[in-house]
Amino acid sequence: MDAAQQVASLGLDEIATLDFRATAEAEQLGQELKEALGFGAHYQAARLAIARSLGVAAAPPEVASDGRRAIMGKILFGSGAELAAWVSLLVEHAGRAPQDRQELQGWVRAHWARGMRLLHSVLQEAGGEAGRFWRLIGKAALPQGPAGDAPAADRPEPARPAQGPVALRLGPVSEDLATGEAIRWVANAPGGNANAAFMGASGTGKTRCVTGILRELRAAAGVPLLAFDFKGDLTDGPTALDKAFDATVLNPVQQPIPLDVLALADPSPTTITLAAQRLRDSLGTLKGAGFGVNQKELLAEAAERALRQHRPCGLPDIRDSLVRLYEERGRKEDGAVATLRELSRLPLFAPTLAPAAFFARSWIIRLPADLPDLVKVSVVTLLTDALDRHANSLPDAPTDATGHRSLRYAVLIDEAHRILGVRLPGLSGLLRVSRSKGGAVFLSSQSPDDFSGEEDEFLDQMGLVLAFRCNADPGAVRRILGPGRDLAALGRGEAWLRIGGERTRQLRVW
Ligand SMILES: Nc1ncnc2c1ncn2[C@@H]1O[C@H](COP(=O)(O)OP(=O)(O)O)[C@@H](O)[C@H]1O
């Protein structure tokens, strides 16, 4: 009981008599849980929630103490060894002992709040039925064996300790074309950026190259992957990302993506407003949607109302809220409402998993050509927004003694030109937070021109740029790789390479 001894300054006797208070939201959800599951006392739902949150590796976000009811330590956690075990778990999760009683109360409250939300979404998935709820909880808590019989989607990725340098080969050859020197990309180099851009004409080897690098990344850093597959070739024999990442492959039109996609890290008014504005920016700029200034403001307000009232909140909630708002304002339904109606007609998301659980696993999202653009872009937008929010709620990724940052997740948008024409606020946000949160976002596109039109200079956030043969606008090439680089003259398996701020070199990939 090392951890329990660390808090000896606080003392188990003292903790036993401390008051612990939930957030108002956790109190409310706890009440629902207590009724649905037939608990006799409040502490039972609270314990279950805290335990559920302790099962999530990331630190829970801090929350306000706005609950009305207090539960004393010895009721909430029991006494003696039982109390010591709970305190040990809390200390182990935080990685250190609390400085004072307020900090311990804050940790408990944060786990309580996060856990209640997780339990609540399970309860919803179970349709409020106790038997189904326990089965789902049991499944979520299954131990992770190497060859479990649970499907991949039910096994969370194991948490990893801080990594050393993650040095990756760039293709099977990975040599300087001029000197033959072996080239490795240290994706998590100190102060560097693990994002990467791949460009080149169709058939030049981008997909093979990027998937090869991702497989190396998986082997070296064990990160989970979120990949968008527009061509259906990320699961082919030579690429086989599904096998390398133990990923679940989904087509959202046939099978909803099991994510509470609009979940917020905390329910504060500021968070809700920011999320509503992000949604306005994301949905309001969808190709063909053409929202005007007034429509965008109405969408933001409708989204804010829906996010405040519904948890989980889905696109149908936002649609209904927008329709009501239009009625209130005596405004005739227009393209904005039509877009929301069209989007929410398909159940693209189901709020089964909270973001922490969802993004701990690997997913390949199929978005084949026959899906409407609106659907494709919305799925990418909503998922990147959700990952951006989730990444921002995490503490900064740890670095090793020499400054190599631990990598936590990888994202792949192969054939990004299908979406780069649209401004994606979540994507630029994701590229920006990669550095501190340990993200690696890989984008591939047919031409450097595709990266040019962005306001948020995508390329400034790239630690690696690899350009295969293509006929690109010379201006774009100069901006990305410097003067005198001829992409049209490259042979098979050759590429121009830029790593961080280093000079541009020619690389033999294969
Ligand atoms: N590492 C490699 N080794 C051998 N051939 C390759 C390699 N990478 C690409 N190729 C060849 O290039 C073709 C196209 O590769 P692909 O990755 O699908 O290109 P892109 O994604 O740029 O359209 C492959 O079918 C294969 O013939």
Ligand SMILES: [Mg+2]
């Ligand atoms: Mg390809």
